[in-house]
Amino acid sequence: MIINHPILGPRDAQEFVYLGDANLMGRPDGMTAGIEAFHDYLYNRDNPAGAHRELWYHEQGDRSWLVVTRNTVTHEILKVEMARDVARAGGRSK
Amino acid sequence: MANAWKSLTALGQDTAQVVAIGPYQISERFDVALASLAVRRGQNAAFAMAAQTAGVPLPPASSFAAGEVFSAFWVTPEMWFIEADFASHQDITAHLKPLFGDTASITEQTDAWVRFDVAGTGLAALFERLTNIDLVSLPDGFASRTVIEHLGVYLIKRSATEVVLYGPRSSALGLLHALQVTAKSII
Amino acid sequence: MSQSNRISGGQIDRKTSLQFTFDGRSYVGHAGDTLASALLANGVRLMGRSFKYHRPRGPLSSGSEEPNALVHLRTGARQEPNTRATVAELFDGLHATSQNAWPSLKFDAMSINDKLNSFLTAGFYYKTFMWPAAFWEKVYEPIIRRAAGLGALTKDEDPDEYDKGFIHCDLLIIGAGPAGLMAALMAGRAGARVVLADEDFRMGGRLNAETFEVGGVAGADWASAVVAELAATPNVRLMNRTTIVGAFDHGIYSAVERVSDHLSVPAAGKPRQTLWRIYSKRAILAGGATERPIAFENNDRPGVMLAGALRAYANRWGVAVGDRVAMFTNNDDGLRTARDLLAKGVDVAAVIDSRQGGDLLPGIRHLQGAQVIDSSGRLGLKSVTVRLADGKTETISCTALGVSGGWNPNVNITSHHRSRPEWRDDIAAFVPGTGGPAGLSSAGAASGAMSTHGALATGQAQALAALADLGFAAKADELPRAEDTPIVISPLWFVHEGKGRAWIDQQNDVTVKDVKLAHQENFIAVEHLKRYTTLGMATDQGKTGNVLGIAIMAELTGQSIPATGTTIYRPPYTPVAMGALAGRSRGKDFKPFRLTPSHQWAAEQGAIFVEVGNWLRTQWVPKAGETTWRQSVDREVLATRRSIGICDVTTLGKIDIQGTDAGAFLDKVYANTFSTLAVGKCRYGLMLREDGIVFDDGTTARMGTHEFVMTTTTANAVTVFRHLEYCRQVLWPDMDVQIISTTEAWAQFSVAGPNARSLLQKIVDQDISDAAFPYMGAGNITIGGLRGRLFRISFSGELAYEIAVPTRYGDAMIRKLMAAGAEFDAIVYGTEALGVMRIEKGHVAGGELNGQSTALNMGLGKMVSKKKDSIGMVLSQREGMNRDEGYRLVGVRPVDPTGSISAGSHFMEIGAPVDLASDGGWLTSKVYSPHLGCDIALGYLKAGDQKIGRKMRAVNFLTKTDTLVEIVSPHFFDPQGERLRG
Amino acid sequence: MRYSGFRVIAEALTGHKGWKPVWRDPAPQAEYDYIIVGGGGHGLATAYYLAKEFKQARIAVLEKGYLGGGNVGRNTTIIRSNYLLEGNEPFYEFSLKLWEGLEQDFNYNAMVSQRGIINLIHTDAQRDAFTRRGNGMILNGADAEMLNRDQVRALYPFLNFDNARFPIKGALMQRRGGTVRHDAVAWGYARGADMRGVDLIQNCEVTGMRIENGRIRGVETSRGFIGAKKVGVAVAGSSSKVMAHAGMRLPIESHVLQAFVSEGLKPFINGVMTFGAGHFYVSQSDKGGLVFGGDIDGYNSYAQRGNLPVIEDVAEGGMALMPAIGRARLLRTWGGIMDMSMDGSPIIDKTHVEGLYFNGGWCYGGFKATPASGWCFAHLLAKDEPHKTATAYRFDRFLKGLMIDEKGQGAQPNLH
Numbered sequence A: 001m002i003i004n005h006p007i008l009g010p011r012d013a014q015e016f017v018y019l020g021d022a023n024l025m026g027r028p029d030g031m032t033a034g035i036e037a038f039h040d041y042l043y044n045r046d047n048p049a050g051a052h053r054e055l056w057y058h059e060q061g062d063r064s065w066l067v068v069t070r071n072t073v074t075h076e077i078l079k080v081e082m083a084r085d086v087a088r089a090g091g092r093s094k
Numbered sequence B: 001m002a003n004a005w006k007s008l009t010a011l012g013q014d015t016a017q018v019v020a021i022g023p024y025q026i027s028e029r030f031d032v033a034l035a036s037l038a039v040r041r042g043q044n045a046a047f048a049m050a051a052q053t054a055g056v057p058l059p060p061a062s063s064f065a066a067g068e069v070f071s072a073f074w075v076t077p078e079m080w081f082i083e084a085d086f087a088s089h090q091d092i093t094a095h096l097k098p099l100f101g102d103t104a105s106i107t108e109q110t111d112a113w114v115r116f117d118v119a120g121t122g123l124a125a126l127f128e129r130l131t132n133i134d135l136v137s138l139p140d141g142f143a144s145r146t147v148i149e150h151l152g153v154y155l156i157k158r159s160a161t162e163v164v165l166y167g168p169r170s171s172a173l174g175l176l177h178a179l180q181v182t183a184k185s186i187i
Numbered sequence C: 001m002s003q004s005n006r007i008s009g010g011q012i013d014r015k016t017s018l019q020f021t022f023d024g025r026s027y028v029g030h031a032g033d034t035l036a037s038a039l040l041a042n043g044v045r046l047m048g049r050s051f052k053y054h055r056p057r058g059p060l061s062s063g064s065e066e067p068n069a070l071v072h073l074r075t076g077a078r079q080e081p082n083t084r085a086t087v088a089e090l091f092d093g094l095h096a097t098s099q100n101a102w103p104s105l106k107f108d109a110m111s112i113n114d115k116l117n118s119f120l121t122a123g124f125y126y127k128t129f130m131w132p133a134a135f136w137e138k139v140y141e142p143i144i145r146r147a148a149g150l151g152a153l154t155k156d157e158d159p160d161e162y163d164k165g166f167i168h169c170d171l172l173i174i175g176a177g178p179a180g181l182m183a184a185l186m187a188g189r190a191g192a193r194v195v196l197a198d199e200d201f202r203m204g205g206r207l208n209a210e211t212f213e214v215g216g217v218a219g220a221d222w223a224s225a226v227v228a229e230l231a232a233t234p235n236v237r238l239m240n241r242t243t244i245v246g247a248f249d250h251g252i253y254s255a256v257e258r259v260s261d262h263l264s265v266p267a268a269g270k271p272r273q274t275l276w277r278i279y280s281k282r283a284i285l286a287g288g289a290t291e292r293p294i295a296f297e298n299n300d301r302p303g304v305m306l307a308g309a310l311r312a313y314a315n316r317w318g319v320a321v322g323d324r325v326a327m328f329t330n331n332d333d334g335l336r337t338a339r340d341l342l343a344k345g346v347d348v349a350a351v352i353d354s355r356q357g358g359d360l361l362p363g364i365r366h367l368q369g370a371q372v373i374d375s376s377g378r379l380g381l382k383s384v385t386v387r388l389a390d391g392k393t394e395t396i397s398c399t400a401l402g403v404s405g406g407w408n409p410n411v412n413i414t415s416h417h418r419s420r421p422e423w424r425d426d427i428a429a430f431v432p433g434t435g436g437p438a439g440l441s442s443a444g445a446a447s448g449a450m451s452t453h454g455a456l457a458t459g460q461a462q463a464l465a466a467l468a469d470l471g472f473a474a475k476a477d478e479l480p481r482a483e484d485t486p487i488v489i490s491p492l493w494f495v496h497e498g499k500g501r502a503w504i505d506q507q508n509d510v511t512v513k514d515v516k517l518a519h520q521e522n523f524i525a526v527e528h529l530k531r532y533t534t535l536g537m538a539t540d541q542g543k544t545g546n547v548l549g550i551a552i553m554a555e556l557t558g559q560s561i562p563a564t565g566t567t568i569y570r571p572p573y574t575p576v577a578m579g580a581l582a583g584r585s586r587g588k589d590f591k592p593f594r595l596t597p598s599h600q601w602a603a604e605q606g607a608i609f610v611e612v613g614n615w616l617r618t619q620w621v622p623k624a625g626e627t628t629w630r631q632s633v634d635r636e637v638l639a640t641r642r643s644i645g646i647c648d649v650t651t652l653g654k655i656d657i658q659g660t661d662a663g664a665f666l667d668k669v670y671a672n673t674f675s676t677l678a679v680g681k682c683r684y685g686l687m688l689r690e691d692g693i694v695f696d697d698g699t700t701a702r703m704g705t706h707e708f709v710m711t712t713t714t715a716n717a718v719t720v721f722r723h724l725e726y727c728r729q730v731l732w733p734d735m736d737v738q739i740i741s742t743t744e745a746w747a748q749f750s751v752a753g754p755n756a757r758s759l760l761q762k763i764v765d766q767d768i769s770d771a772a773f774p775y776m777g778a779g780n781i782t783i784g785g786l787r788g789r790l791f792r793i794s795f796s797g798e799l800a801y802e803i804a805v806p807t808r809y810g811d812a813m814i815r816k817l818m819a820a821g822a823e824f825d826a827i828v829y830g831t832e833a834l835g836v837m838r839i840e841k842g843h844v845a846g847g848e849l850n851g852q853s854t855a856l857n858m859g860l861g862k863m864v865s866k867k868k869d870s871i872g873m874v875l876s877q878r879e880g881m882n883r884d885e886g887y888r889l890v891g892v893r894p895v896d897p898t899g900s901i902s903a904g905s906h907f908m909e910i911g912a913p914v915d916l917a918s919d920g921g922w923l924t925s926k927v928y929s930p931h932l933g934c935d936i937a938l939g940y941l942k943a944g945d946q947k948i949g950r951k952m953r954a955v956n957f958l959t960k961t962d963t964l965v966e967i968v969s970p971h972f973f974d975p976q977g978e979r980l981r982g
Numbered sequence D: 001m002r003y004s005g006f007r008v009i010a011e012a013l014t015g016h017k018g019w020k021p022v023w024r025d026p027a028p029q030a031e032y033d034y035i036i037v038g039g040g041g042h043g044l045a046t047a048y049y050l051a052k053e054f055k056q057a058r059i060a061v062l063e064k065g066y067l068g069g070g071n072v073g074r075n076t077t078i079i080r081s082n083y084l085l086e087g088n089e090p091f092y093e094f095s096l097k098l099w100e101g102l103e104q105d106f107n108y109n110a111m112v113s114q115r116g117i118i119n120l121i122h123t124d125a126q127r128d129a130f131t132r133r134g135n136g137m138i139l140n141g142a143d144a145e146m147l148n149r150d151q152v153r154a155l156y157p158f159l160n161f162d163n164a165r166f167p168i169k170g171a172l173m174q175r176r177g178g179t180v181r182h183d184a185v186a187w188g189y190a191r192g193a194d195m196r197g198v199d200l201i202q203n204c205e206v207t208g209m210r211i212e213n214g215r216i217r218g219v220e221t222s223r224g225f226i227g228a229k230k231v232g233v234a235v236a237g238s239s240s241k242v243m244a245h246a247g248m249r250l251p252i253e254s255h256v257l258q259a260f261v262s263e264g265l266k267p268f269i270n271g272v273m274t275f276g277a278g279h280f281y282v283s284q285s286d287k288g289g290l291v292f293g294g295d296i297d298g299y300n301s302y303a304q305r306g307n308l309p310v311i312e313d314v315a316e317g318g319m320a321l322m323p324a325i326g327r328a329r330l331l332r333t334w335g336g337i338m339d340m341s342m343d344g345s346p347i348i349d350k351t352h353v354e355g356l357y358f359n360g361g362w363c364y365g366g367f368k369a370t371p372a373s374g375w376c377f378a379h380l381l382a383k384d385e386p387h388k389t390a391t392a393y394r395f396d397r398f399l400k401g402l403m404i405d406e407k408g409q410g411a412q413p414n415l416h
Helices: A035-043 A083-089 B044-054 B092-103 B123-127 B169-186 C035-041 C109-115 C135-146 C178-190 C205-209 C219-231 C307-315 C332-343 C452-470 C512-520 C526-533 C546-557 C578-582 C599-604 C629-642 C662-669 C717-731 C756-763 C807-824 C831-840 D005-013 D041-052 D089-106 D124-139 D149-155 D182-195 D239-246 D308-321 D323-327 D366-383
Strands: A002-005 A009-012 A017-021 A051-057 A065-071 A077-082 B018-021 B024-029 B032-039 B071-076 B079-085 B104-108 B113-119 B142-148 B151-159 B162-168 C013-022 C025-031 C070-073 C080-084 C094-097 C162-174 C194-197 C236-239 C242-247 C252-257 C273-285 C289-291 C304-306 C324-329 C347-353 C366-368 C371-376 C383-387 C393-397 C400-404 C407-409 C422-424 C429-431 C440-442 C503-505 C608-612 C615-620 C645-648 C653-658 C682-688 C694-704 C707-712 C738-741 C746-752 C778-783 C786-791 C800-806 C887-894 C906-908 C921-929 C934-942 C951-956 C961-968 D031-037 D059-062 D117-121 D145-148 D170-174 D199-201 D206-212 D215-221 D224-233 D252-264 D272-275 D280-284 D289-300 D329-341 D347-350 D356-360
Touching: A002 A065, A002 A077, A017 D289, A051 C717, A051 D289, A065 A083, A065 C717, A077 A083, A083 C717, B018 B169, B024 B169, B032 B092, B032 C738, B044 B092, B071 B142, B071 B151, B079 B092, B092 B104, B104 C653, B113 B123, B113 B169, B123 B162, B123 B169, B142 B169, B151 B169, B162 B169, C013 C035, C025 C035, C080 D252, C162 C178, C162 C252, C162 C452, C162 C578, C178 C194, C178 C205, C178 C219, C178 C236, C178 C273, C178 C452, C194 C242, C194 C273, C205 C219, C205 C307, C219 C236, C242 C273, C252 D308, C273 C452, C273 C578, C289 C307, C304 C307, C307 C324, C307 C332, C307 C400, C324 C332, C332 C347, C332 C400, C347 C383, C347 C393, C371 C400, C407 C429, C440 C452, C503 C512, C503 C546, C512 C526, C512 C546, C526 C546, C578 D308, C578 D323, C578 D329, C599 C608, C599 C807, C615 C629, C615 C645, C615 C831, C629 C645, C629 C831, C629 C921, C645 C807, C645 C831, C653 C662, C653 C717, C662 C707, C662 C717, C694 C717, C694 C778, C694 C786, C707 C717, C717 C738, C746 C756, C746 C807, C756 C800, C756 C807, C778 C800, C800 C807, C831 C921, C831 C934, C887 C921, C906 C921, C906 C934, C906 D124, C921 D124, C934 C951, C951 D124, D031 D041, D031 D215, D041 D059, D041 D182, D041 D366, D059 D224, D089 D124, D089 D182, D089 D366, D117 D124, D117 D149, D124 D145, D124 D170, D145 D149, D149 D170, D182 D199, D182 D366, D206 D224, D206 D239, D224 D239, D224 D366, D239 D252, D239 D356, D252 D308, D272 D308, D280 D308, D289 D308, D289 D329, D308 D323, D308 D329, D347 D366, D356 D366
Parallel strands: C013 C094, C162 C194, C162 C273, C194 C236, C273 C440, C304 C400, C324 C347, C324 C400, C347 C366, D031 D059, D031 D224, D059 D199, D117 D272, D224 D356
Antiparallel strands: A002 A009, A017 A051, A051 A065, A065 A077, B018 B024, B024 B113, B032 B079, B032 B104, B071 B079, B113 B162, B142 B151, B151 B162, C013 C025, C070 C080, C070 C094, C242 C252, C252 C273, C289 C407, C371 C383, C383 C393, C422 C429, C608 C615, C645 C746, C653 C707, C653 C738, C682 C694, C694 C707, C746 C800, C778 C786, C786 C800, C887 C934, C887 C961, C906 C951, C921 C934, C951 C961, D117 D170, D145 D170, D206 D215, D215 D224, D252 D289, D252 D329, D272 D280, D280 D289, D347 D356
């Protein structure tokens, strides 16, 4: 597979390490959220057959975490974003 | 002082090695100091100013820029690797820190890496067997991390006939071995 | 009978004669021959035996689709089973033997199976061999296994090298026949980066095997001219002997270049084959088509082959397969072969044409409305029996029969992404379906354009389309003139007459009868048909047989062929040597070595090294007179505890963490608190995964207000760094934190033992007295002027430091330490002694950090701070992970000090039965402690904290040991830790 | 009809006229007591045991494609019970014991062949871990032996003993491990179920579930609505898709696992082998092909095909272990969709919907589990309580912190 890195352009997916569903970005706050919230956050998945937002880490590249939107049936990649930008846009900060 | 200390190159020798195979010359470089230079959050402007005054180039992504004293290549967003002459910059971070103050995080990298300068004509034929980087179509000054025989390395295309590699120092022998057997297979 | 069947013409170099042997007999062929063409030229038709019935077989084809003529090539460690004689290039000294036959190819004992064929029908083995139950493994299966396989593999290491590489291009063209050459010409002239790959050693594809003209010259000459122009075009890369074997995502194709297979031995340093990963923006499949047979009784005899192959042997290789040949065809292409052979002066006995009407071939006995219903000749065709239009039968003697059932476009690559081919009635064949690999189009016969003109036209058209996509300006040139004969076919899949077997998949011996049986037993879905009869599972993946099988099933069910469906082809297109896929990653080069800064010195000392991940670490350093590793390890431990031991700990991960939020960041990633750590101090940190399981541990030092140095375990250095990047980029993107690995930048040594300070003070320029540099102190120092770092931390439980210098000085540093330590009898210890000392101290490591254990399990539950949010804090509170009866880390020692225990033993209550209920846990790590003079171990014991002082059994059923042990505190040695504060 | 050697001979002498269809092609009835969704190995085994062992009737298996078309027809055919953890080992040992009597039980030769499996050891830490595992196996009534380097060499002298990057130090062996002819398992269960009146309905895809006040009423299919008192879903690979019809999100991701077969070779690997220093395991089929595999590709996928890096990685492991296979040729690769769960272990449990049961999350351990999975799922369906060897396979183990994490990788499916 080829991932079109927002900064570096097309790179072989071999250079990346896969984590999984981008919903993992939505980590609850441990001081307010309880076990149920964390359980759902960490363990349950939509696992769609189709467009899937997922986290890839460019370990053998620039060390960026990316949010890749990829079709899990055709493997077509629809969108690639810097995870940090997505996280900030989603209101994550410190 | 420190010069009383005997150093060993990454290949375990007293002096840097040069290997010639056909048109290719593989030279270990042992005279370059290296440090990582990263912008502290919210300091971009001051950081850029400091870099300018200090004459530290800050090339854009995927590229290398040579400078008077300091040269640099891009590593990751808001981080560069800075090169300098080792003899005059043994403790490169000590040189850089005063120049950047609180605007940057600076870390010694010199001995984390082994550097090989690979020179010669027909580098494309060599590197197409080593990495997935499309050497011919990339501009001079292209710099990127890539993989050679399971090893993560930084590759800098200085010119059509010169490529600089920074590989993990602990695997220097393995990296040289990969370069050698591949070079032999195409001459 | 030297080259008895060689006739005029062809593209072989008759001036170059090549000696070769087959089954011990030596022959002569020419450069440009394949093994098959050379054997046929010498009158050899019998080349192999089939898999199941051991039927005598000769080549069916002249290409890579060959199911029959599989031979054992070369000798010694270079032996190569199952090699297709039809594509093996002849070289001087080639040595080939037949396979799957004993004692000889002509008299094969196993051909008894052929006599038993009525018992050995499809799937018969599913219905029997079940009684008595024990007999399957003991009797039946061994017999079946003995019959398994075709060729045999030598057990010797493959002596050849294999290489790998990457090629980037705008347009990949698969196949260098008329369509591929035309496409390459267009794209090359337009300036695109083109790769033109063909599996053959000679480009031109079918043009080399045909007699017709292109642009007024012989097709083969036109091809040569185009190849010459392309070779002179710098942006075009010609790759012959290169098979595109797989289509992967986003335009990546795998290709195997047979660099040296046409030589007896690869040139020094050269690979045998190279695996190329081709990164293309667009690709055109111009892989041509494969002819298919018609099934009739005994259609598998040597000499019976595809008509197009017969033609190819005559036209390209100057070989007449038989002195008297006949054709059996259901389409016009079969007639072309007759014409070509006649023109070459070959005696054409008859053309048996299943079709009625149409023009009769001039000068040839053209039997219309006739079918071949049987053949004779045990080791080679002697005659065929023909049912004539008028119902009479006639036996026609011939030594070769060309069969043409029509042509199947080579759609294989287009279905590598599981797209299913589509049926076209007009050419009675499957063509590439939709949903194939993105960016891949097809041209020429592969796309169903079966004429030469069609190939040139579609090649040009697909090239133009691809160029337009790629943004290259190009316009259609005028096409060279070429034949445009339409396909005239009336499908005939199998001859219905006859009680005998008519072969579909010749290698696996799948016959029409087997398909009928599958139908009768309701294995009707094509996948069921394939799996039940093994149709298409041979080394040719059913290139000649699959469509036949599907069509016959369609006829039996009364369904249309498209409704019956098709099995899809899987990568690779043709079988690929494992060596090529592995490349240089084999033997010692399987994974890179990582060497420590003191490696050279340690090697000088005769150190024994051990693999720790990719690192080589000193395991122990034997001294003169020591005969067992235990003697060395005991000495290293005792010497360390008595005075000083030194160990290279460079392999531990070191991560530089800076930024104004560095402290707060560490509070998030560590279960315990770091923001409160004073500058110049270190602290032991426990890192959890989000699921509350312990991830990693290590000490982290605060070198400045905004500067920390984290150490990780050797094993987790990479994953921890990845995790930190995740936390700072994804979870807390606004934290001011910058990280970089410095693992290899510093050569770090642990100096442990009562005299550690005395030694270090000799070489360190600063005061490191207990007052100036207390326990858990950390700081930058100089050693004889050289900048370094010092951390006062201890894994061994002794007064200990870790001292670091720039890696290039690591070798000098170990020598300096040993010199300075001479007066204290300092020694170097390895990982074994390290293990002994850490277990004596009850420190967790590999065996305990198993990814399944919580801080509570390890007795470190209190370290997980609930006052702050940190990774894993919440989920570590789940009930199942906090039960009193859960595992707890304990120490273990045999009640009888001479008793031996082993890691991996399970705890059992005294007198408990051997069952799950009595499983109390297990011993995680065990060593011999020279201090306590006995084995000691750590272990996870259910409710272990409540069982201290209890006696239990440590049982190892694998070594039949059952030892009475006492459960003790994991801190065997200096539990108060006075020594390390000393 | 009953299969036997005599029958084969009799049929051979009479032109094989007497062989009957292995299963009927019935039209779906309006309602069943039990609907099993999924005609793969686990679904067919469930139907078979429901009918045979639990004496239930009015059972249908709904298969969207052809019987046995799931992972039961796309795997490397290995059976073993060499698991580490309490939650797993009893179940897999139960499964191995069922394999041992399976062919006589369903009168079909699935070629269950216990030629032994070895897990190679390359470090002392691995030996300690395998010792723990081996003892756990024995405590669960399974068999296990520790082999030293010489014993391994005696078994497989052609492994890389002399020039290995990671030397072979020994192996954990389970002699009762082995291989089975995978398609035959599906066909044997299908035939056995069909003979006991189970309706096997092919080309029938479940498109929805009818749930009324918390209870299942039946399923919508491509062939219309079919009513049912109880519905058991066994569609590993597509679990998330099907259970979404019941509004469930699962602790499961779908991943692709590639498998590989070489050209047919004369036998030289008798048993099953796993390489402890790379991603590679191998056996040799009765037809002569080397059947091997390695890691999953590592990204979510329903594509049933993989990519090149894993193929290379597996070949590298193979060459590192067996330098002699350099000239053996890879014949075919294929990919199956794995239900990768959050701890690498399966789920056999009720759901929040009354009458709706789930069986999935098999990761790539599903084939060897087929008999026990079918048996235990049938037990749960028939008795509404878990079989004693499958009590740990609950949905709520993640909420309770009772993960069954053999590899110790945590909640990241692609690492299991």
